[in-house]
Amino acid sequence: xxxxxxxxxxxxxxxxxxxxxxxxxxxxxxxxxxxxxxxxxxxxxxxxxxxxxxxxxxxxxxxxxxxxxxxxxxxxxxxxxxxxxxxxxxxxxxxxxxxxxxxxxxxxxxxxxxxxxxxxxxxxxxxxxxxxxxxxxxxxxxxxxxxxxxxxxxxxxxxxxxxxxxxxxxxxxxxxxxxxxxxxxxxxxxxxxxxxxxxxxxxxxxxxxxxxxxxxxxxxxxxxxxxxxxxxxxxxxxxxxxxxxxxxxxxxxxxxxxxxxxxxxxxxxxxxxxxxxxxxxxxxxxxxxxxxxxxxxxxxxxxxxxxxxxxxxxxxxxxxxxxxxxxxxxxxxxxxxxxxxxxxxxxxxxxxxxxxxxxxxxxxxxxxxxxxxxxxxxxxxxxxxxxxxxxxxxxxxxxxxxxxxxxxxxxxxxxxxxxxxxxxxxxxxxxxxxxx
Numbered sequence: 001x002x003x004x005x006x007x008x009x010x011x012x013x014x015x016x017x018x019x020x021x022x023x024x025x026x027x028x029x030x031x032x033x034x035x036x037x038x039x040x041x042x043x044x045x046x047x048x049x050x051x052x053x054x055x056x057x058x059x060x061x062x063x064x065x066x067x068x069x070x071x072x073x074x075x076x077x078x079x080x081x082x083x084x085x086x087x088x089x090x091x092x093x094x095x096x097x098x099x100x101x102x103x104x105x106x107x108x109x110x111x112x113x114x115x116x117x118x119x120x121x122x123x124x125x126x127x128x129x130x131x132x133x134x135x136x137x138x139x140x141x142x143x144x145x146x147x148x149x150x151x152x153x154x155x156x157x158x159x160x161x162x163x164x165x166x167x168x169x170x171x172x173x174x175x176x177x178x179x180x181x182x183x184x185x186x187x188x189x190x191x192x193x194x195x196x197x198x199x200x201x202x203x204x205x206x207x208x209x210x211x212x213x214x215x216x217x218x219x220x221x222x223x224x225x226x227x228x229x230x231x232x233x234x235x236x237x238x239x240x241x242x243x244x245x246x247x248x249x250x251x252x253x254x255x256x257x258x259x260x261x262x263x264x265x266x267x268x269x270x271x272x273x274x275x276x277x278x279x280x281x282x283x284x285x286x287x288x289x290x291x292x293x294x295x296x297x298x299x300x301x302x303x304x305x306x307x308x309x310x311x312x313x314x315x316x317x318x319x320x321x322x323x324x325x326x327x328x329x330x331x332x333x334x335x336x337x338x339x340x341x342x343x344x345x346x347x348x349x350x351x352x353x354x355x356x357x358x359x360x361x362x363x364x365x366x367x368x369x370x371x372x373x374x375x376x377x378x379x380x381x382x383x384x385x386x387x388x389x390x391x392x393x394x395x396x397x398x399x400x401x402x403x404x405x406x407x408x409x410x411x412x413x414x415x416x417x418x419x420x421x422x423x424x425x426x427x428x429x430x431x432x433x434x435x436x
Contacts, residue, residue, distance in 0.1 A: 029126055032134035035059060036419070039113065040138060040412045041178045043163045052411065053109055056116030063119045072425055074364055075118055081360070082111055085353050089346055093330035100332055103345045110409040114418055121422040128383060128423055132195065135419060139192035140212050143219035146177035146185060150222040173301035175222055183405050184412065186227020187397070189220040190234060191416055194393055197238050197251065198386040210250060217258055225273070225302065226404060228266060234393070235259055241389075268295055273302040315340055338406030354408045355399065361421055362395045368428045384427045391420050 035055065042052030063069060071079070086107040093099050121131060149156045150173060157170045166176045179185040193216040196209050220231045235255040242248035242255075272295040314335045317325055320343070328347030333340045342350045369388055372380065394417050398407045407413055 029130050029134050032120075032124065032126060032131060033137055035120060036135050036138045037141070039117070039415050041142065041163075044165060050105075050109065052415075053112050056112045060112075060116050060119050063123060067123065069119055069123075071118060072122075075422075075425070078357070078361065079111070079114055081353075081357055082107070082114060085346075085350070085357065086111060088350070088353070089328075089330070092328045092346055096324075096328075096330045098330045100330065100345070103330070103332065106409050106411070109411060110414055113415050117415060117418045118422055121419055122426060128387075128426055129199075131419075131423060132199065135416070136192060136195050136199075136212060139188055139195070140215055142178045142185070143189050143192060143215050146175045146189070146219040146222055147215070149175040149177070171301040173222060173297060174224070177219070177223075179412065181405075182224040183226050184410070186220045186223030187230070187401075187407075187413065188416075189216045189223065190227060190230050190397075191390070191394065191413075192216040193220075193231065193234065194390050197234075198389050210254075213251070213254065217254075221262070225266075225269060226401070228262070228269075230397070230401070232259060232262070232266075269298045269302070271295075272298045317343060320344065336405060338402030338404070338408055341406045342408065358395055358398055358408070362392065365391050365421070365424055368424065372428065380427050380430055384424065387420055387424045387427065391417070391424065394420065 038055040039052050042050065042055055044050050060069070086104075089104060089107055093104065124131070145160065149160065154170055154172045154175070157166070157175055160178070161167060164176055164178050165180045174182055175185065176182055177185045177188075179188065193213060196213045196216065199209055201209050217231065220227050235258060239252055239255050242252045268291055314337050316335065317340075320329055324347065325343060326347050326349065328343070328345050328350050330346075331344055333344035335341065335344075339351060342354060346353070365388055369384060372384055394413075398413075398417075401407055
């Protein structure tokens with residue numbers, strides 16, 4: 001009886017310590033926030049010196065001087081396979097007599113970020129929620145910049161060109177925020193919404209997180225068509241998710257209202273700036289005269305997209321030989337879709353390796369979730385599910401949205417994905433009492 005009582009007491013103490021580690025009140029950490037800000041949005045000095053890489057490398061150096069850096073075995077596998085992909089890219093460039101610094105630099109940056117984020121996030125003496133809170137604050141800064149440079153004064157975009165590198169025309173209804181492109185700018189707002197929506201907070205933090213949710217959702221309206229549509233899909237998914245878990249009536253109402261309110265303007269946007277149903281525009285203008293003014297504003301801020309010609313021009317491999325299509329040519333594609341870019345640089349082999357790298361991580365996450373379900377400690381379960389939902393959504397975005405843009409090992413998005421993965425490993429460590 002004494003031994004049994006001691007085991008129960010130890011288990012209760014472990015649950016209490018886990019609860020404090022995982023579910024502690026979100027606190028603002030200036031150091032972590034600055035680290036994530038520069039890792040995600042670090043500007044390029046002179047167009048070549050990437051400050052995000054410098055911050056990542058410097059962080060590894062500082063942590064290595066203070067303590068030994070150890071890696072989880074599976075994470076070593078991620079680094080090793082990414083290294084293989086990096087060597088393969090270099091080999092293809094050498095064989096084709098080409099060297100594209102942007103392509104090669106993508107994998108070098110990813111390798112440095114992978115090591116740096118593991119080093120900081122896995123070893124920093126902060127709770128999981130504190131780390132998440134710091135990331136959300138950084139993404140919220142980006143969203144606020146998007147809003148300020150459109151709603152308040154679009155000309156403010158001129159003042160941040162040195163930071164984000166965007167040098168094209170200023171648009172009244174669109175902003176890249178702290179990013180270089182509209183799609184990625186909007187995607188980050190989507191990820192911010194994801195992280196806030198999956199967070200389980202109480203008290204004053206609940207109202208703060210609801211405000212952040214509104215900021216992310218409002219900001220995405222001033223980024224890109226693709227990002228708005230992605231947000232709508234996420235909201236539909238989360239409406240069902242919120243209804244299933246219960247206690248999220250505000251979130252369900254908020255998402256429902258957003259879908260209803262934006263459905264008409266989004267329809268006008270798509271009709272005005274794409275070849276979808278363009279033949280119905282004149283009829284709509286006659287029925288609803290005010291639509292013409294709104295349509296004109298959309299046309300002035302968005303490029304007109306002919307879907308048929310866009311598909312034909314962006315999936316054109318006629319300049320590559322059959323051998324290059326399979327192995328890659330080590331060159332840029334000059335086309336937008338991610339899969340087209342990967343085929344031009346590393347071929348079908350590169351596409352398989354890239355998909356495989358992300359899929360292995362997802363498989364590991366699902367295995368960890370299955371294993372954690374068999375454990376009796378309750379404190380980690382909700383936290384792990386929050387992280388896992390974000391990882392699954394980000395994985396699906398990489399796989400499917402890369403038909404439009406390249407999200408494989410793309411700066412900022414890749415770093416966000418790895419942060420979520422490392423957080424999942426931290427929760428797994430606590431939940432199973434294993435070393436990370």
